[in-house]
Amino acid sequence: MNANEVKSLDSQYLFQNYGRQNLCFAKGEAEFLYDLDGKKYIDLVAGIAVNALGYAHPDLVNTICEQSRKLMHVSNLYLIKEQAEAAEALASVCPDPLCKTLFVNSGAEANEAALKLAVKHTGRSRVITAKNSFHGRTAASLSATGQPKYQNGFTPLLSHAFDYVEYGNIEELKAAVNSETAAVLMEPVQGEGGVIPAGKEYFQAAREICDDYGALFIVDEVQTGMGRTGKWFGFENYGVVPDIFTLAKALGGGFPIGACVTSPEIAETLKPGMHGTTFGGNPMGCAIVKTVIDVMKRDQLVKRSAELGAAWMSQLAKVSSSTVRGFGLMLGLVVDNGRELQSAALENGILVNVCGGGVVRLIPPLIVSQDSLSAFTKVVEDFC
Ligand SMILES: Cc1ncc(COP(=O)(O)O)c(C=O)c1O
Structure with a gap:
């Protein structure tokens, strides 16, 4: 053909x-x-x-062959060895106190999980994101995406819960965050938007503004994560530690898997039954994640x-x-x-x-x- x-x-x-x-x-x-x-x-x-x-990549090919012979999928109804090991490997490269992971299947789903988690944890419902951002195509992640060209024809979805601020403008962010803000969600470098770095000053200010109002700072590392920016995570270029961050893309080296990572304190908000996914964190995806991290460390x-x-x-x-x-x-x-x-x-x-x-x-x-x-x-x- x-x-x-x-x-x-x-x-x-x-x-x-x-x-x-x-x-x-x-x-x-x-x-x-x-x-x-x-x-x-x-x-x-x-x-x-x-x-x-x-x-x-030979290590990935080996993992896929071996794991597919053993166990490709098993439900989250059971303990999953590969999932626990992948989360441990991920925690080994995350800054304190970020050591708890929820595995999902894509970047958009990772952001959905992060948003639900922030809303539940703070008991607040408003979220601030940046204009020109990209966070995915599902209902909440598309609403978070501050670009009319992606939202046109699909609004309002959940856009009534979001406020969009100019990326990089500290004063505008300060004016937007208040006691109703559950979270500020930002990319460290806007990828789809044109490879635009947020800048150290802006990210540090965002961290402080969130702290001042008790809002959570969520960093979307779907594109920037896993070594892409010369650090394990993009936020490390700015000396900032978020409350929650999301991963997908390179996490599985080509296998579809995403993750939402946070601290034990925030992770505890989600009790059994509050959130989940059938495929998220299956043995195949997680064996691959562990291999990706091991190879990145080794090489x-x-x-x-x-x-x-x-x-x-x-x-x-x-x-x-x-x-x-x-x-x-x-x-x-x-x-x-x-x-x-x-x-x-x-x-x-x-x-x-x-x-x-x-x-x-x-x-x-x-x-x-x-x-x-x-x-x-x-x-x-x-x-x-
Ligand atoms: C920063 C960012 N967040 C989220 C997404 C959505 O990820 P996915 O396409 O895996 O849902 C993307 C995809 O390009 C992205 O670049």
């Missing part, structure tokens, strides 16, 4: 809710993808910050992300004279003609993504080679 035949099946049988490029991949290895004709691509998108260990991928990213950032800035922003291996190249640069990269067999504001988003696997990064730098140099 070629890509055009896949396209024809797609349009006949699938919802047409994605604006797909006419590319279809048959397999991947490390940071490389191969299309149906065997053409090789350097992938600087990584399934939108998902495939942190690249494709077909020092977080440090690698910081070092490779910092060097790449200055090279890109040098050859393009454009603004390059972000942390670690989550960079945004602010160019006027992002789509044209994306096409130029594709002509050179390199995949990049264009996100909010036409910014070229660079979110390669954390195992990416220096050669692959340099190949894109060369495209930028020729383009600019």
